[in-house]
Amino acid sequence: MTSPLSGVSASGGPGCHGRIDRADDPALPPAVLVAVHDDAPPGVVREVCAGAEEQGVPTAILDAGPGADDAGRHAASESRLEVGVGVGVDGAVVVRHALVPDAILGLDAGASAADLRLLGADAARIVAGLPLRTVG
Amino acid sequence: MALVIGVDIGNSTTEACIAEVGEDGVDRLASSLTATTGVKGTPANTKGAVTAVRRALSAAGRPADALATVLLNEATPVISGLAMETITETIITESTMIGHNPDTPGGEGLGVGMTVALEDLATVEEDVPVVVVVGAGADFDDVAHLLNRALERGVDVVAAVMHGDDAVLVVNRLARRIPVVDEVSAVDRVPLGMLAAVEVAPPGRTIRTLSDSYGLASTFDLDAEQTRQVSPVARALSGNRSAVVVRTPAGDVTDRRIPVGTLTLSGSGRSLEVGVDGGADAIMEAIGRVAPLADVHGQSGTHVGGMLATVRDTMTDVTGQPASEIQIRDVLAVDTVVPSTVRGGLAGEVSRENAVALAAMVRTSRSRMQAVADALSSELGCETLIGGVEGEVAVRGALTTPGSSVPIAIIDMGGGSTDAALLDRDGAVSAVHVAGAGELVTKLIDSELGLEDREAAESVKRHPLAKVESFFHVGHEDGTVQFFTDPLPPNVFAKVVTVTPEGLAPVPVRGSLESVRTVRREAKRRVFVVNALRALAQVAPQGSLRLLGSVVLLGGSALDFEIPGMVADALAPYGVVCGIGNVHGTEGPRNAVAAGLVDVHAGTAAGPVTAAAS
Numbered sequence: 001m002t003s004p005l006s007g008v009s010a011s012g013g014p015g016c017h018g019r020i021d022r023a024d025d026p027a028l029p030p031a032v033l034v035a036v037h038d039d040a041p042p043g044v045v046r047e048v049c050a051g052a053e054e055q056g057v058p059t060a061i062l063d064a065g066p067g068a069d070d071a072g073r074h075a076a077s078e079s080r081l082e083v084g085v086g087v088g089v090d091g092a093v094v095v096r097h098a099l100v101p102d103a104i105l106g107l108d109a110g111a112s113a114a115d116l117r118l119l120g121a122d123a124a125r126i127v128a129g130l131p132l133r134t135v136g
Numbered sequence: 137m138a139l140v141i142g143v144d145i146g147n148s149t150t151e152a153c154i155a156e157v158g159e160d161g162v163d164r165l166a167s168s169l170t171a172t173t174g175v176k177g178t179p180a181n182t183k184g185a186v187t188a189v190r191r192a193l194s195a196a197g198r199p200a201d202a203l204a205t206v207l208l209n210e211a212t213p214v215i216s217g218l219a220m221e222t223i224t225e226t227i228i229t230e231s232t233m234i235g236h237n238p239d240t241p242g243g244e245g246l247g248v249g250m251t252v253a254l255e256d257l258a259t260v261e262e263d264v265p266v267v268v269v270v271g272a273g274a275d276f277d278d279v280a281h282l283l284n285r286a287l288e289r290g291v292d293v294v295a296a297v298m299h300g301d302d303a304v305l306v307v308n309r310l311a312r313r314i315p316v317v318d319e320v321s322a323v324d325r326v327p328l329g330m331l332a333a334v335e336v337a338p339p340g341r342t343i344r345t346l347s348d349s350y351g352l353a354s355t356f357d358l359d360a361e362q363t364r365q366v367s368p369v370a371r372a373l374s375g376n377r378s379a380v381v382v383r384t385p386a387g388d389v390t391d392r393r394i395p396v397g398t399l400t401l402s403g404s405g406r407s408l409e410v411g412v413d414g415g416a417d418a419i420m421e422a423i424g425r426v427a428p429l430a431d432v433h434g435q436s437g438t439h440v441g442g443m444l445a446t447v448r449d450t451m452t453d454v455t456g457q458p459a460s461e462i463q464i465r466d467v468l469a470v471d472t473v474v475p476s477t478v479r480g481g482l483a484g485e486v487s488r489e490n491a492v493a494l495a496a497m498v499r500t501s502r503s504r505m506q507a508v509a510d511a512l513s514s515e516l517g518c519e520t521l522i523g524g525v526e527g528e529v530a531v532r533g534a535l536t537t538p539g540s541s542v543p544i545a546i547i548d549m550g551g552g553s554t555d556a557a558l559l560d561r562d563g564a565v566s567a568v569h570v571a572g573a574g575e576l577v578t579k580l581i582d583s584e585l586g587l588e589d590r591e592a593a594e595s596v597k598r599h600p601l602a603k604v605e606s607f608f609h610v611g612h613e614d615g616t617v618q619f620f621t622d623p624l625p626p627n628v629f630a631k632v633v634t635v636t637p638e639g640l641a642p643v644p645v646r647g648s649l650e651s652v653r654t655v656r657r658e659a660k661r662r663v664f665v666v667n668a669l670r671a672l673a674q675v676a677p678q679g680s681l682r683l684l685g686s687v688v689l690l691g692g693s694a695l696d697f698e699i700p701g702m703v704a705d706a707l708a709p710y711g712v713v714c715g716i717g718n719v720h721g722t723e724g725p726r727n728a729v730a731a732g733l734v735d736v737h738a739g740t741a742a743g744p745v746t747a748a749a750s
Binding site: 053125 | 301303304309606607608629
């Protein structure tokens with residue numbers, strides 16, 4: 001909403017800085033990056049971004065390859081908040097932290113909207129330092 | 137040289153100490169520890185005693201047939217019980233109030249209007265202030281669209297109440313920033329067509345209007361009498377970041393005391409009745425007035441009455457004594473708070489209700505140790521002797537702690553009862569058992585944190601806390617920061633955890649580390665510190681703690697990371713030297729009785745030899 005990039009097509013809603021080309025743009029406020037394949041189901045991206053937005057943490061969208069895990073790794077390493085979400089072409093989702101070798105959270109393709117929303121919220125909660133809700 | 141083993145059967149653990157006893161003294165070889173089987177002082181103890189003996193033998197590398205004598209303590213059964221009565225409750229009638237704290241309410245400010253369902257928004261007239269009620273399953277984009285359309289049409293949408301966790305999402309999409317409270321699970325029970333107020337405070341603040349009696353009066357135009365009636369609502373909402381209040385014709389929030397029966401205390405030739413709902417102070421004060429307590433009865437049909445009856449029945453089963461001969465000689469009452477779900481609440485609201493926890497203890501002089509001794513003899517094929525009055529042997533064991541001297545008192549803080557004994561300069565030993573110990577502490581932690589998980593409560597009791605700050609570091613409760621080279625698992629991320637030898641274990645609470653720590657320390661203080669002082673006062677000369685000299689802490693609780701310090705701090709003003717026992721300078725606070733039995737047998741016990749139990 002207040003993003004300097006608010007003119008860019010905001011496929012993730014008002015909490016999302018929209019699709020970006022380069023993550024190191026100094027004009028882009030720190031954000032959880034969501035790396036998405038072009039053919040990934042848009043509904044998945046919407047729910048993940050909504051989850052983060054409800055927590056008050058901004059997101060931005062990057063282009064990525066077909067695999068969710070590689071996309072997540074790329075997003076986490078590019079994010080200044082060190083948290084990234086990868087959405088695969090099949091709709092699988094992986095949440096990663098730049099400094100943690102293993103994936104933090106993940107959902108297989110076909111997860112429910114509610115689960116995707118919670119996963120997006122948890123990605124934001126990693127940034128906020130709040131306990132995650134999808135793990136015991 | 138003879139191979140001798142001392143076996144101490146305690147309430148929760150059975151300890152053994154194996155030694156060679158000869159002309160020139162005692163050569164202790166090894167010790168062992170196992171859980172007590174059955175109630176202390178009953179034949180069921182045999183199994184645990186045999187295990188302890190076998191373990192000590194194997195630790196010492198000796199065959200079973202080398203054993204000459206088994207020494208048993210004269211253990212008498214102690215049965216303790218615990219019960220809790222909640223004495224206040226909050227009831228919301230006719231759904232007047234939603235006082236929960238969703239993590240992420242939307243917008244901020246106060247909105248006052250008529251409640252209307254989202255589906256009926258199209259029929260609302262212009263310029264009428266409305267609070268929109270959004271049911272389950274509504275999508276945030278659709279909700280925002282409908283609200284924006286109504287706003288364009290001139291409807292004065294002032295606030296919203298939602299079922300889903302969508303408040304921020306909806307507010308971000310609205311043309312006007314309004315307060316929205318979400319995660320209201322029973323939103324369908326919010327009455328429609330009624331005047332309602334929704335308040336959301338800015339981040340880091342708490343609501344100001346709905347949590348104030350006159351704020352409610354101004355909001356709903358109430359007269360003095362009505363304001364008096366709604367003041368419980370204000371109290372119930374204070375400290376929240378968001379709240380909803382609906383004014384319904386007969387709505388009410390009541391805050392009432394639950395009658396939970398009475399205790400009948402008898403002692404010093406009279407008997408007193410005290411209401412459990414009077415709280416712990418009133419109960420303890422009444423117990424003081426009839427001291428020494430001879431017996432306690434509870435009203436049947438109450439938790440406390442049931443607990444006291446169970447304690448009596450268990451002792452009857454164990455000893456075969458008729459229930460009429462069994463007297464409850466001590467009770468400890470502790471005030472506590474229990475988070476409980478508000479009856480009539482719409483969002484799983486929780487209020488902190490007052491409760492009283494009660495520990496009771498009964499002991500008997502009728503020991504069945506001879507049966508245990510006979511069973512042990514036939515099992516192990518050696519002589520078994522019963523010797524040493526409880527307390528006395530423990531004091532003598534404690535006296536082997538380097539730096540201790542007569543007069544010496546011990547405190548053994550166990551699971552069900554706290555025991556104290558004093559050996560005075562004349563060699564006389566007096567001992568008492570008081571109700572309340574580790575189990576009560578676990579129960580208080582469990583209920584005050586609302587864990588409903590005994591294991592988790594036990595872990596909070598036993599281990600220090602830490603807050604996981606990132607995937608690579610934790611902040612311990614003393615402020616120390618510890619870094620890890622391997623990332624911590626996601627299930628402990630940002631959580632309050634207990635630092636156990638097996639690793640970090642999450643504590644399932646929403647509160648801060650500090651609040652969990654306060655609950656833990658307060659529970660220990662109200663039970664262990666209070667009981668240590670209470671028990672010592674009963675054995676101290678003329679009841680004066682100043683005359684005690686030295687106090688040695690024994691038993692498992694003496695190994696706790698903070699209890700010994702808390703007890704020592706509490707005793708410091710009386711000029712008492714208090715510390716953790718270190719039996720024979722090597723055994724720590726364990727094994728005082730088992731080692732003491734061997735020493736008494738060998739005739740090398742420290743301190744005056746002629747001892748009289750009182």
